[in-house]
Structure formats: C-alpha cells, structure tokens
Amino acid sequence: MKHFIIFVVYISKISKMNFEQGKQEFLGTWGTLATQWGINRTMAQIHALLLISPEALSAEEIMEELSISRGNANMNIRELITWDLVKKILKPGERKEFFEAEKDMFEIFKRVARERKRREIEPVLKVLEQLSSIEEDSTSVDVVQFRKTVKNMTEFVSNANKTIDTIIKADENWFFSSIFKLMK
Amino acid sequence: MKHFIIFVVYISKISKMNFEQGKQEFLGTWGTLATQWGINRTMAQIHALLLISPEALSAEEIMEELSISRGNANMNIRELITWDLVKKILKPGERKEFFEAEKDMFEIFKRVARERKRREIEPVLKVLEQLSSIEEDSTSVDVVQFRKTVKNMTEFVSNANKTIDTIIKADENWFFSSIFKLMK
DNA sequence: TCATACTTTCAAATATTATTGAAACATTTA
DNA sequence: TAAATGTTTCAATAATATTTGAAAGTATGA
Numbered sequence: 541m542k543h544f545i546i547f548v549v550y551i552s553k554i555s556k557m558n559f560e561q562g563k564q565e566f567l568g569t570w571g572t573l574a575t576q577w578g579i580n581r582t583m584a585q586i587h588a589l590l591l592i593s594p595e596a597l598s599a600e601e602i603m604e605e606l607s608i609s610r611g612n613a614n615m616n617i618r619e620l621i622t623w624d625l626v627k628k629i630l631k632p633g634e635r636k637e638f639f640e641a642e643k644d645m646f647e648i649f650k651r652v653a654r655e656r657k658r659r660e661i662e663p664v665l666k667v668l669e670q671l672s673s674i675e676e677d678s679t680s681v682d683v684v685q686f687r688k689t690v691k692n693m694t695e696f697v698s699n700a701n702k703t704i705d706t707i708i709k710a711d712e713n714w715f716f717s718s719i720f721k722l723m724k
Numbered sequence: 725m726k727h728f729i730i731f732v733v734y735i736s737k738i739s740k741m742n743f744e745q746g747k748q749e750f751l752g753t754w755g756t757l758a759t760q761w762g763i764n765r766t767m768a769q770i771h772a773l774l775l776i777s778p779e780a781l782s783a784e785e786i787m788e789e790l791s792i793s794r795g796n797a798n799m800n801i802r803e804l805i806t807w808d809l810v811k812k813i814l815k816p817g818e819r820k821e822f823f824e825a826e827k828d829m830f831e832i833f834k835r836v837a838r839e840r841k842r843r844e845i846e847p848v849l850k851v852l853e854q855l856s857s858i859e860e861d862s863t864s865v866d867v868v869q870f871r872k873t874v875k876n877m878t879e880f881v882s883n884a885n886k887t888i889d890t891i892i893k894a895d896e897n898w899f900f901s902s903i904f905k906l907m908k
Numbered sequence: 909t910c911a912t913a914c915t916t917t918c919a920a921a922t923a924t925t926a927t928t929g930a931a932a933c934a935t936t937t938a
Numbered sequence: 939t940a941a942a943t944g945t946t947t948c949a950a951t952a953a954t955a956t957t958t959g960a961a962a963g964t965a966t967g968a
Contacts, residue, residue, distance in 0.1 A: 557855075559866070559870065562858040562860075563870060575954095576762045578759065580925080592866075594869040600944095609927060610945085611928060611947075614947085635944070643876075645879075646880065660757060660760055671741070674745075674746040675742060681779075682743070682777075682778060685777065686743065686747065689776045692827075692829050706903060706906060718906050720886070722890060764955080783914090792958090793959060794915085794959075795957070795960095796956080796958070819912095
C-alpha cells in the first residue's frame with residue numbers, strides 16, 4: 541500500500557507538471573549538470589533563467605527568482621559576460637542594467653568551446669611542448685615511455701585543438717549535416 | 725638586477741628540466757586539468773602515472789609515487805576501472821594486483837566520451853523530454869519562450885549525442901582526416 | 909583451519925569552493 | 939553638490955568534495 545502511494549505521487553509528479561514546476565526543474569537540472577562540468581551551479585542557473593526569459597532581466601529579478609545574494613548574482617553575471625554568453629542591455633529611460641542571454645544553442649556551444657580551448661587546451665599544449673624537451677639522455681624504459689606518452693598526447697591534443705577551431709568557425713546545419721554524412 | 729636574476733632562474737627552470745621534474749610537472753598538469761573537467765585530481769594523477777609507466781603498477785607503488793593514502797588510491801583506481809581507462813592485471817605467482825592504463829589517446833578519448841554521455845547527456849535528454857510535455861495551455865510569452873528553449877535544446881543535445889555515437893565508433897585516422905577535409 | 913597478505917569500506921578530518929551581506933564605490937538626477 | 943539609485947568588492951561563513959587511516963572484509967596456501 542505504501543509503495544502504491546509513493547508510485548502514484550511519483551507519476552503525478554512527472555505527468556502533471558505545470559509551468560512553474562517545469563521551470564524549477566529546468567533551472568535545477570541545468571545547475572546540476574554544470575557542476576559536473578566544472579562550471580558553478582549559480583552561473584549555470586542564471587544562464588538557464590535568462591535562456592527561458594523572453595525579456596532581459598535586471599540583477600534584482602535574477603536574485604529574486606533564484607534566491608541568491610547580490611554579490612553572488614553580480615559575480616556570476618560578470619563571469620557569464622566574459623564567456624560571451626550574456627550581454628548587458630541598457631533600456632532607454634531606465635537607469636538599471638538588464639541582462640540577456642544568447643539563445644542560439646550552436647552559438648552557445650561555440651562560445652563555450654572557444655573559452656575552454658583558451659583556458660584548458662592551450663595551457664596544456666604549452667606544458668606538453670616543454671616536456672618534450674627534457675634533457676635526459678637515459679635510455680631507461682621509464683624515460684622512453686614518458687617520451688612516447690608526451691609525444692602521443694601532444695599530437696592528439698593538437699589535433700583536437702584544430703578540430704575545435706573548425707567547429708568554432710562552422711555553421712550549425714553545415715556542421716551536423718557533415719558529421720551525419722560521415723556516419724554512413 | 726633583481727629582475728635579471730629572476731629571469732635567469734625562470735629560464736633555467738624551463739630549459740633544464742630533467743626526467744624527475746618533467747614527470748612531476750606532467751602529473752601535476754594532468755591533475756589540474758582534470759579538476760576543471762569535474763574529474764578529481766587524484767584520479768587523473770593515477771591515470772597519468774600509469775600512462776607514463778612502462779609496467780603495470782601495484783596499489784603500493786601508486787600510493788608511494790603520489791603520496792596518497794591507501795583508501796584514496798583504492799577508490800580512484802576502482803573509479804578508473806569503471807571508466808574502462810585502467811585494467812587490473814594479475815601477474816602469475818604474485819598475489820598482489822597490478823594496474824595498467826589504456827595508452828592509446830583516441831581510445832581514451834572515446835571511453836571518456838562514452839562515460840560522460842551516459843552520465844550527463846542521457847539524463848539531461850530525459851529531463852528535457854519530460855519538460856516538453858508540461859500541461860499549461862497558457863499563451864503567455866513566458867510559456868512560449870520556455871517551450872522554444874526546451875525544444876531547441878532538445879534538438880541540439882540530441883544531435884550532439886548522435887555525434888558522440890559516431891565518434892565512439894570511429895577510428896582515429898579516419899575521424900581526424902574526415903574532419904580536416906571538412907575544413908577546406 | 910589459521911595465519912598471512914592483500915583489498916575495501918567508511919566515519920572523521922581536512923581542503924577546496926561557493927555564497928552571503930555589509931561596506932565601499934560609481935553614476936545619475938534634482 | 940547631495941541624495942538617490944545602482945554596482946562591485948571582499949572578508950567571513952557555509953556548503954561541498956576529497957582524503958585519511960584504522961578497522962573490517964576476503965582470498966590464498968600451508
């Protein structure tokens with residue numbers, strides 16, 4: 541009996557979702573996902589909120605909707621702006637700043653790719669380059685395997701880097717249709 | 725003068741790197757990178773250590789080399805095994821378990837892609853699916869924009885998911901050469 | 909079966925990262 | 939210029955995630 545009730549509650553929870561619940565679910569899911577991606581929860585939630593918002597929102601409205609502090613909101617909005625995912629809007633006659641998200645998914649993807657490339661891939665390539673020039677003429681298996689690993693990794697990361705450049709320049713339809721042609 | 729000395733120290737640091745230093749730099753860099761990717765530092769360092777090691781290593785050797793505790797080593801080795809990046813080796817006559825990493829970079833990339841797809845993309849698709857069925861026949865701009873966002877996102881994530889499937893099945897040379905052909 | 913050699917678990921300690929909120933700072937308007 | 943209205947900063951605090959290490963668990967072989 542107990543299990544039956546739990547089951548009914550569960551079903552009604554997923555099937556009778558209204559707008560407000562759907563919205564909360566969306567913001568929450570996006571936030572959780574972001575955590576796994578090394579982006580912080582709040583930043584992702586603000587972005588998600590702006591994505592589903594037809595109008596640009598003020599810092600106040602964002603704080604209110606997500607129940608977060610002024611400082612937190614400010615920091616993460618700024619960060620979203622440096623990622624080029626959100627822009628500041630000044631409405632004529634209003635003194636307040638408003639914020640609006642880029643809404644095209646492929647565009648979002650490309651901007652995230654560009655930022656991650658800059659922050660992660662490029663520094664790694666620099667280190668790998670340095671490592672390929674260690675001065676050790678030992679022929680021990682350790683050194684040999686180290687060299688081999690560094691070489692393979694450099695090659696791979698450098699190819700991946702070029703691939704990302706391609707994607708960044710690509711147009712969505714062209715990109716996916718090219719990829720899907722490759723599948724056959 | 726002070727700056728000159730700092731400069732010389734810096735240059736000698738990057739140019740006179742020997743094997744031991746190079747190794748530490750490699751382990752450290754890989755660990756840092758992993759943090760940004762939502763993977764923990766130790767897991768990445770163990771993987772890196774096994775990558776540059778010509779022989780399979782025991783838990784003891786891993787603990788020793790990375791100065792980590794037994795529990796930590798064990799947890800992260802197990803996690804690497806579930807990601808299919810490391811496998812257990814039983815040497816005949818030895819009672820101890822040894823561990824060995826997959827060394828082919830493209831293979832590593834594919835296995836990480838497979839795992840992340842399973843852990844991140846698929847759950848998100850499930851949520852998006854649910855969200856596209858919210859019962860709200862309001863025609864408010866909010867609801868309209870919400871529907872639009874969910875629809876676009878579903879489409880994009882689903883294409884990305886298929887793309888990852890393609891990559892997982894691909895062979896390295898074929899994949900990169902196809903991508904590079906697209907660039908022209 | 910028991911001693912031994914090894915692996916796994918998990919609660920507590922530690923380290924890391926995110927968040928708050930009040931104060932400082934900046935800009936606009938009367 | 940002062941008051942009003944916003945924005946930004948940052949030290950303190952809270953929340954999360956990682957790590958330790960001792961104890962429990964397991965498999966091996968004499």
